Amino acid sequence: MSKFNLILKDELISTNAYLKEKIKSKEITKDTAVLAFSQTSGRGRLERKWYSEDKKSLTMSIALTSPLSPCVTLLCALGVYDVLKDMIESDALKIKWPNDIVVRSKKLCGILTERVMNFTVIGIGLNVNNESFPTELSKKATSIFLETQKAFNIEEIGKTLCENLINTLKETNFSFDENTRNKYKNLCVNLGRQVEFGTPAKTGVATDISSFGELIVATDTGDNKISFGDVFVSGIY
Ligand code: BT5
Numbered sequence: 001m002s003k004f005n006l007i008l009k010d011e012l013i014s015t016n017a018y019l020k021e022k023i024k025s026k027e028i029t030k031d032t033a034v035l036a037f038s039q040t041s042g043r044g045r046l047e048r049k050w051y052s053e054d055k056k057s058l059t060m061s062i063a064l065t066s067p068l069s070p071c072v073t074l075l076c077a078l079g080v081y082d083v084l085k086d087m088i089e090s091d092a093l094k095i096k097w098p099n100d101i102v103v104r105s106k107k108l109c110g111i112l113t114e115r116v117m118n119f120t121v122i123g124i125g126l127n128v129n130n131e132s133f134p135t136e137l138s139k140k141a142t143s144i145f146l147e148t149q150k151a152f153n154i155e156e157i158g159k160t161l162c163e164n165l166i167n168t169l170k171e172t173n174f175s176f177d178e179n180t181r182n183k184y185k186n187l188c189v190n191l192g193r194q195v196e197f198g199t200p201a202k203t204g205v206a207t208d209i210s211s212f213g214e215l216i217v218a219t220d221t222g223d224n225k226i227s228f229g230d231v232f233v234s235g236i237y
Contacts, residue, residue: 005032006162008155012036014043015061016112016123023063023116031166035060035158042125044110045099050125051137058126060158062165066120069174070227071213073099073113074184076122079168080109081187083160088147094189097206097215097231101126102189105236106142124161128152140237176211185209194234197226206231 012018015034022028039059042050052059066072077095084101085093092104101109112123127133127143129151144152172180185191190206195217197204204219214225 004162004166005030006159007032007034009034009036011038011040012059013041014039014123015059016043016114016121019061019063019119019121020114020116023119023121028063028119031062031064033060033062033158033162035155037154042123044112044125050110050112051134051141052125053130055154056127056129056131056143058124058128058154058157058161060126060161061121061123062162063116063119063121064166064169065118066169067174068115069120071176072120072122072169072174073111074176074209074213075169075172075174075180076111076113076124076165077101078180078184078187079165080111080124080126080161082168083157083164084108084144087144087152090147095184095187096233096236097188097190097209098213098228102236103142103147107140107237108142108144108147122165126157126161128154128157176213181209181211189236190215190231190233193236196232196234197224197229206233 015036018034036059038054039052042052044050094102096102099111100107109126114121129145130143133141195206202219204217206215207218208216214227217224
């Protein structure tokens, strides 16, 4: 981690957009992370809005030169989980395929991975010290503070997340070996539950995660392999 460059910014439009721009303009040529204490227009997948609160939410992105990997988002979720499990002592801390960390039925963290040239840009939105959320998210979102009643230092969490994610990705060589896959499966809330996916919507039971990180869903017409998009889990979201 000593050689790793973590840039701190008071405000950015989006930490992912910032790194992507700097990679394209060749201002960034080696592994770099950026953490913004305020993010004004954060994005999730499919350009959805990501909500964050100044100095209370962690908004960070890490750019790593890496091979193309179909399961990078799932590996990142495992890396983030490993950090959070030391802060939230809860059996309810799980991963919702592919990119969410949840506590019971609420979202604590979202991860957005994007590919730019030979870099993978990993964006992490983590609710840290938030005491409440806007009405539209109040039933869906939670924070470390709401789960533990303790406040945490955002910069410290950011540094720990960088270290853990980089270790997880390098140790696994960006791939899903049997051990890693089993660890993910044990934490995945989708498995064994009724899920809804695709357009037009289909329903089935999530049964497995493939070695490429796909969610396997058994329906009346057979097994479906889902590699992207939203999957709604009955009783969660
Ligand atoms: C994600 O997208 O979960 C990935 C979010 C990644 C955000 C980070 S912040 C740092 C970096 N810079 C960026 O611009 N982005 C990354 P998705 O699976 O599409 O989920 C988005 C949905 O989550 C929204 O449509 C809301 O329903 C919900 N949501 C938005 N903000 C939330 C929050 N703070 N906590 C919980 N849920 C939220």
